[in-house]
Amino acid sequence: MMRWTQTYIPTLRQKQTEAELISHQLLLRGGYIRKLASGIYLYLPLMQRVIEKFANIVREEMNRAGALEIHMSVLCPAEIWQATGRYQSVGKEQMRMKDRHEHEFVMCGTHEETVTTLIKGEVKSYRQLPMNLYQIQVKFRDEIRPRFGLMRGREFIMKDAYTFDATQESFDRSYQKMVDAYYTIFKRAGLDTVKVESDTGAMGGKAAHEFMLLVDTNGGEETILICDKCGYAANAEKAAFRDTVKIGKPEKPKPLETVDTPGAATIEEVTAFLKVKPHELVKTLIYMADDKPVATLVRGDRDVNEIKLKNAVGAIQLELATPGQIEEYTGAPVGFAGPVGLKDVPLYVDPLVTKLSNFIVGANADQKHIVNVNLDRDFKATKVIDLSMARGGDGCPMCNANLDSKSGIEVGNTFQLGTKYSLSLGAKFLDAEGKEHPIIMGSYGIGITRTPQAALEKYYDDKGIIWPRSIAPYLVELIPLSMENEGQVAAAEKIYTALTEAGIDVLMDDRAERPGVKFNDADLIGMPIRITIGDKSLAKGKVEIKARAEDKVELVAVDSVVGAVEEVAQRLN
C-alpha cells in the first residue's frame, strides 16, 4: 500500500519546544504536521490519511442520516453577514478582505449565512422540507491566540451541517437524528463522548449542545459538570446548579457600619481580617460591557460566570474593567468596590446574594469595607439574575445528587438556531394552508482536524501515538529488520502483497535503518498493528505480530498473516 521510502514521514527525535500539549508534540514529532504560521498548519501524508479516514466516517454517517453533501465557498459577500448582524457581533475573529472592485468579502468561520442564502427563494414549499445540507470544508477564524496545534488553529477543517424544517416537531426529529449520528460517528472513531448543554454564543438561537471527549491531560479546554445520578451534563459556562452552601438564617437588618480593612483587598484577605466566611461577603466586580460599566454582585465564595453576564446585559464585548476604570467609577482602588452609593453603574445581582442579610461589601473607599449591608435597604438591584459559575460539588439542578467537574475537549456541537437566520435573510416557505413562515433551522459542527488530535490526548504512551484503528493512517506497519537480508525482504514483499490484496492498509518500513530506529519510529507514529520480520522467527517460517496497545508478541506463519491481522484488529479499539 505504501513504502516508507516512497512517502514522506519526517519524524523528529527531539522534543519540539513550540508544543505544549502531548497531542501536538506527537503530531509534530511523528511527522504528521508542520506549522506554516501561528495557527496555520500543513498536513503531511500521514495526517492527510487520518483526516480522510475520519472525514469518511463522518460522511458515511451523515449520508446515512439523510444529509446531502454540498460545497460552499470560503468567501462570502460582507453584506450577507451584515444582514444577520453577525458582521458586527463576530468581530475581529473574522478575516475580511476586498476584491479588486473594492467589494468587501468575509472569510467564513461558519456558513449559516451562505447556506441560508442558498436555499432562500428556492425552497418555497413545506413539501420540500425537511432538508439537511452539509459540507466538509476549510474554515478560517482569526483567533485572538491560536494554540495547541490543530486544537485551536486559525485554519481548520470542519464538517458543518444545516437543517431546515417546517415545524418544531419536524425540527426536533431532525435534531435528534444529528445527535444520534454524532454518537455513532465518535464511537466509530474509537471515542467516547458526552453530550453537554452549552451556551449558544455568537451563533444565537435557542439551545445548544456540545460533544465532549473527556480527558485527564492538560489538554482539556473546557470544564464540564456532570451528574452521575440523573445524567445532567453541561459546560460550566452554561451549567445551572443548586447551591449547597449553608448560610445563616436571615437576620434583622443592623445599622450600616464602615470599617477599616487596611491591606485587605481580596476575599481571602478580607475574610481573614474580619474573621468571617467567604459566603458572608458580597463580591462586587466592575465589567465593561461594550464600553459601558456594569457592576456584578456575587457571593464571596463564587466566581462570576462571564458568559451568563454577557447574555444578561446583551453585550458583544465584555471584559473586566481596568484598575483605572475601577477607580473612575468607584472612587477606590481595586478590591474596595461595593454597591452602596455607587452611582450611574447598573447593578446585576446574583440570586444567592438576595438570600444574605447583614453582609459585607467594599465601601468604594480605599482600605474600607461596609458591614451589615442589606439589599433594598442600602442599595437596589438593577436586575437579579443568575451570574454564578457552577463548580464541582454543587448540587445537581435536576436531582438531589451532586455535580462532578471534568475536563473535556469539544469535538462536535449542535445548535438549535430557530429562525434567527431565516428571518433576517428572508428564508420562508408556504405551509399547506398557503401561509408564509420562516424556516426553522439547526446547525451542526464536527471538528475534522481537531478531533484526531483530541483523540491523541487519550491514546498515547511514553513511546508515542496509539491510534484507534478506524482513524489510523495505516492499520499495519510492516518491518523487515534488515533490508539486506534476502529472506526477510522476500517474506516482507509476500506479506505486503497479501495484506494489500486483502484490502488492509499497510505501511512497509523499507528503509536501510537499524532495527532500533525502525521500532522507535513505529512506536512514535502509532500504527495499531506491527509485523516484524526477523531472522529468529523467520527460520521457523514465522513472523511477529504485535498490537501497539499491547505488550504481547505472537508468532504467526507467513502464510496466515492476513487472518492474524484481522483477528488482532477485531479486539482493538
Add this chain to the structure above:
RNA sequence: CGGGGUGUGGCGCAGUCUGGCAGCGCGCUUGCUUUGGGAGCAAGAUGUCGGAGGUUCAAAUCCUCUCACCCCGACCA
C-alpha cells in the same frame, strides 16, 4: 490588546552579562565496520546570528526601531 519570554545551520541548544576567529549535540553527505530497541570510526557539507538603523578600530554580544514565534490573560460561531 495587556503581561512574560524566545529568535544563532534542518532540529535541539551554548555563546550575549563583561564587544575580539560563530560553536556543541542530533540530523545530513561519503567510505569502512556494524545490524532484534534511536551504532562505531574516519572524512566532509551546511549560518545574511529574525530584519533595519546606530555606536565602535571591531557587534551574535551595546543602543534605537521593527518583525515573527511561544507562554499567561481577555476571546473561542
